[in-house]
Amino acid sequence: MPSTRCPAILVAAPASGQGKTTITSALARLHARQGRRVRVFKCGPDFLDPYWHTLASGAPVYQLDLWMTGEEDCQARLTAAAHEADLIIVEGVMGLYDGEPSAADLAQRFGLHVLAVVDASAMAGTFGALAFGLQHYRKDLPWAGVLANRVASTGHAYMLRNAIPEARNWLGAVMRNADMTLPERHLGLTVASEVPDAMARLDAAADALQDTPLGQMSLQDLRRWDTEFPLLHDARAVPALLAGKTIAIARDAAFCFIYTANLDCLQSMGATLRFFSPLANEAVPDCDAVWLPGGYPELHADRIAGSAQTRSSLAQHIAAAKPVWAECGGMMALFETLVTTDGQTHALWGLLPGEVTMHTRLAALGPQQLELATGLLRGHTFHYSTTETTLQPVARTARPQTEPSPQAGEALWQQGAVRASYFHAWFPSSPTAAASLFLPTGEVT
Known part of the structure; x- marks a missing residue:
């Protein structure tokens, strides 16, 4: 396979609990129901979020972790996805810069453009400072923009928008909506297959995202976040140690x-x-x-x-x-x-x-x-x-x-x-x- 280019976004946040999984699934569902080929990955060792991503995208979901799965495995999976997808979405883990390796490390290694999701329910102007810090804390971090989540009203959204000086960095506001909440329990999200109205929740989230600048982007618009994925020799072939078992x-x-x-x-x-x-x-x-x-x-x-x-x-x-x-x-x-x-x-x-x-x-x-x-x-x-x-x-x-x-x-x-x-x-x-x-x-x- 020759090298190829594909829009690639890493959905990150300043901390856990900001709504990364909901926004990742909403973005995947929004494009998948329009007939686009979406491939979703999860940063780090997580079993639960991928159930929602699989339901939203209609495709298998794999983990990416520079230590656990290894850089070569990450590169091979991203490259394979780029050859068959219109859009690659990677959900980060914890806060953008948390952990070793962090989601930011993954973004920089593979050129994934960071979409920062911020729970803005209890802030106004500080939203801009937080977005600025996430973007500039590390030099040369590929950047897509910032999305305000759990916003209270159109007036609240207006204040948040005014806190972002560069219009290109503003990707919209998603209003607070119980219909799009993904249920949780002690180890994380409830498995999607156990939630009777799981698809309805994803559709509600996709509908909410569709009202934002991010949700209204065409495939051509998404090309501004193109990443080149080069051909690598696939060294992952393994011996048939379990043949006949x-x-x-x-x-x-x-x-x-x-x-x-x-x-x-x-x-x-x-x-x-x-x-x-x-x-x-x-x-x-x-x-x-x-x-x-x-x-x-x-x-x-x-x-x-x-x-x-x-x-x-x-x-x-x-x-x-x-x-x-x-x-x-x-x-x-x-x-x-x-x-x-x-x-x-x-x-x-x-x-x-x-x-x-x-x-x-x-x-x-x-x-x-x-x-x-x-x-x-x-x-x-x-x-x-x-x-x-x-x-x-x-x-x-x-x-x-x-x-x-x-x-x-x-x-x-x-x-x-x-x-x-x-x-x-x-x-x-x-x-x-x-x-x-x-x-x-x-x-x-």
């Missing part, structure tokens, strides 16, 4: 933290993927290995406990010494009991010894890496629970550029062919190491 994956409202790139990675190594729902009490399909991804077991503890057929078939799979990889919520379901924040104790599958306790505050958050004999997996951790178990860790994760220690990082527990951890792995960071999670111990060297 079938991997059964739990997937429903309780087990929904699944990177699309992880599914792609397993398939690229030759695996056949089959899905089942523990909440529907479905038996584990005939397979060579099982993946129990993260999610919300704490919201569905009674249904998980009542999924006798799922538990029985999983126990048979484990008894046959077939591999199980369980991460975060998937791991939690394997333990004996779960104590929720209201103090109630719920029985779980009891396939690992121990008790999980939910807390009202985060227990762990941040990038992590797991060193296996087969390679180094990058990923992250994000959970509100802690676990007490008689199992002893066989390994621990570590933060980037640090060594694992007994006092830090997430434990990797192993009992027979079951391996479990709070660690969420990004499989493409080391396909060989990822494959080893689904093969009998020692089979991959």
Whole structure:
């Protein structure tokens, strides 16, 4: 593929909670329903926002992170998107300059033009100072402009507009509107598939955006934010380490933290993927290995406990010494009991010894890496629970550029062919190491 140019925007903000996801989804929905090809990406390790972006754009959504996914992977995915899309939108993470690497780092590395979304509900002239600071804090940051969000009235919008000296930088005001609010819970946004009126909310947001200068831009207008994406040699081909293997994956409202790139990675190594729902009490399909991804077991503890057929078939799979990889919520379901924040104790599958306790505050958050004999997996951790178990860790994760220690990082527990951890792995960071999670111990060297 030759190099190509495509409008590319990074939707950022001064902090979390400003409405980045809503505006990103609204912009994607606005152009998608006009028949344009939109590709959306999410900056950083996030499972939840991409559900909304996928619904809005009608296309798969992948993560971009200069550390977790790596610069080469980011470049390859952006280049591939540029060859098939009319518009690329990347949602940032936290505030524009927060984190290492930050959304600003990503924007500068790939020439993504920053669209700053600012919750202007409690400000007027200061809006201009905040926008100026975001634009000029770092030299040569590609800039698209600023959008005021949750604006109270046309008069309020007029004051905000007057705070921006350069007309080109003003992309409009989106009024406060409960109809376009995306519902949240303790780990972030509610998964779009669980919200009956999800598309109506996206359409309401797109309608609101359509009344702004940003929303009224044609494809030709968007070309002012063109970015060139050069051809790169695709070095991401992986050996067929899982050829002939079938991997059964739990997937429903309780087990929904699944990177699309992880599914792609397993398939690229030759695996056949089959899905089942523990909440529907479905038996584990005939397979060579099982993946129990993260999610919300704490919201569905009674249904998980009542999924006798799922538990029985999983126990048979484990008894046959077939591999199980369980991460975060998937791991939690394997333990004996779960104590929720209201103090109630719920029985779980009891396939690992121990008790999980939910807390009202985060227990762990941040990038992590797991060193296996087969390679180094990058990923992250994000959970509100802690676990007490008689199992002893066989390994621990570590933060980037640090060594694992007994006092830090997430434990990797192993009992027979079951391996479990709070660690969420990004499989493409080391396909060989990822494959080893689904093969009998020692089979991959």
